[in-house]
Amino acid sequence: MTMTETAEIPFYLRGNFAPIMDEATAFDLPWDGVIPPELRGLYVRNGPNPKAGDPGHWFAGDGMLHGVRLERGKAAWFRNRWVRTRAFVEGAALVDENGNVDHSVAVANTNIIGHAGRFFALVESSWPTEVTGELETIGTCNFDGRLSTSMTAHPKLDPASGELHFFGYRFLPPFLTYHRLDAAGTLVQSEVIEVSGPTMIHDFAITERHVIFMDLPIVFSFERAMSGRGFPYEWSDDYGARLGVMPRGGSNADVRWFEIAPCYVFHPFNAFEDGERIVLDVARYDHLWRGGPETFTPAHLHRWTIDLAAGSVGEARLDDRPIEFPRVDERRTGRRHRYGYAVTNAASVGEQAMHLVKYDLVTGAATTHDFGSGCMPSEGVFVPAGDRAGEDDGWVLLYVYDAARNGSDLVILDAARFTGPPVATIHLPQRVPFGFHGNWIADAA
Numbered sequence: 494m495t496m497t498e499t500a501e502i503p504f505y506l507r508g509n510f511a512p513i514m515d516e517a518t519a520f521d522l523p524w525d526g527v528i529p530p531e532l533r534g535l536y537v538r539n540g541p542n543p544k545a546g547d548p549g550h551w552f553a554g555d556g557m558l559h560g561v562r563l564e565r566g567k568a569a570w571f572r573n574r575w576v577r578t579r580a581f582v583e584g585a586a587l588v589d590e591n592g593n594v595d596h597s598v599a600v601a602n603t604n605i606i607g608h609a610g611r612f613f614a615l616v617e618s619s620w621p622t623e624v625t626g627e628l629e630t631i632g633t634c635n636f637d638g639r640l641s642t643s644m645t646a647h648p649k650l651d652p653a654s655g656e657l658h659f660f661g662y663r664f665l666p667p668f669l670t671y672h673r674l675d676a677a678g679t680l681v682q683s684e685v686i687e688v689s690g691p692t693m694i695h696d697f698a699i700t701e702r703h704v705i706f707m708d709l710p711i712v713f714s715f716e717r718a719m720s721g722r723g724f725p726y727e728w729s730d731d732y733g734a735r736l737g738v739m740p741r742g743g744s745n746a747d748v749r750w751f752e753i754a755p756c757y758v759f760h761p762f763n764a765f766e767d768g769e770r771i772v773l774d775v776a777r778y779d780h781l782w783r784g785g786p787e788t789f790t791p792a793h794l795h796r797w798t799i800d801l802a803a804g805s806v807g808e809a810r811l812d813d814r815p816i817e818f819p820r821v822d823e824r825r826t827g828r829r830h831r832y833g834y835a836v837t838n839a840a841s842v843g844e845q846a847m848h849l850v851k852y853d854l855v856t857g858a859a860t861t862h863d864f865g866s867g868c869m870p871s872e873g874v875f876v877p878a879g880d881r882a883g884e885d886d887g888w889v890l891l892y893v894y895d896a897a898r899n900g901s902d903l904v905i906l907d908a909a910r911f912t913g914p915p916v917a918t919i920h921l922p923q924r925v926p927f928g929f930h931g932n933w934i935a936d937a938a
């Protein structure tokens with residue numbers, strides 16, 4: 494099954510995809526259960542929330558942040574705020590009529606991270622937009638003029654070094670550039686990575702020794718861009734698909750490319766070294782956007798095993814559930830992971846029967862949390878119970894939308910007792926539309 498636009502209103506403007514127009518501030522939120530007092534920080538999630546009209550594609554709406562601050566076993570406040578970018582405030586254009594890109598124009602709708610004491614709302618077309626801890630917009634950031642490209646919405650924080658690895662892609666050469674921030678937030682490395690065409694590169698992976706790029710056949714279409722019809726990328730039957738493996742600290746000359754079966758991946762779970770092999774777990778689409786970027790097909794848990802000695806890639810589907818929004822304990826980023834979390838769906842994006850699934854990738858077991866009839870989860874974010882806690886010793890935080898009352902909660906699950914009742918359910922003053930990615934940004938110790 495697939496989901497497509499209806500003739501009148503596209504899916505991303507209907508139901509709980511529809512934008513909300515109120516920016517709310519509420520203090521001392523009501524809750525059921527017990528909010529773990531170890532949770533001191535901000536849970537915040539980003540997503541498209543077009544200010545007016547139809548932006549032409551789900552991915553193109555103005556970003557809105559929805560955050561809940563937890564401290565002392567209470568939910569201190571809820572705030573939702575548009576990211577007040579130049580696109581939002583001035584109607585500025587990312588690309589002018591001559592094809593020039595202004596990276597200071599962003600919809601900033603995809604993710605929000607904390608790094609080196611700063612908060613950045615991210616969209617892959619543009620520079621990051623810095624916001625405050627209370628979600629007010631400061632402005633775009635290019636790291637003291639050093640960032641020459643856009644920044645992916647999925648940077649990877651190395652848990653040992655504190656470095657932030659990321660990349661930017663664009664539709665004109667050079668198509669792909671890798672970057673690295675040090676733990677203090679200074680841009681210390683940028684490397685052009687040669688790929689053969691302008692593909693949409695949404696995410697990537699790191700291991701302890703390598704950086705892995707995914708050059709997959711969703712290709713920029715000048716025809717679509719010139720027509721002004723929605724999103725200017727589509728599936729190519731000709732481009733092929735490759736994984737690029739670069740040693741950390743290396744450059745383009747060090748990248749080894751491995752051919753794989755054509756597919757698309759928005760999001761990996763994680764990657765890790767296994768001797769001379771690299772294991773990369775992803776949510777893989779057999780194909781996507783064939784004939785145009787309006788239709789979403791299901792993705793599945795898939796494992797690539799890159800054999801660096803043999804020069805080959807093994808491929809295996811590990812589960813038949815449709816999934817998206819994969820996450821792991823990010824203390825395991827680049828290291829061997831056992832557990833992964835994802836939203837699973839009986840049909841495809843936007844259908845009603847959505848659960849959260851927890852995978853045990855050692856035993857192969859999968860358990861699901863059912864939030865109840867008409868209650869739909871968003872991405873689940875794992876938060877460890879402490880610095881020394883085990884990989885599933887902690888909580889999974891997520892927004893859950895209840896269609897029956899058109900409202901949303903912040904739900905806290907016990908990750909180890911995944912199918913059990915929530916540890917706490919925090920009631921929000923308004924619904925949170927379906928969106929993209931969030932994070933837990935803990936207070937400094």
Ligand SMILES: [Fe+2]
Nearest residue numbers: 695759760930
């Ligand atoms: Fe994403």
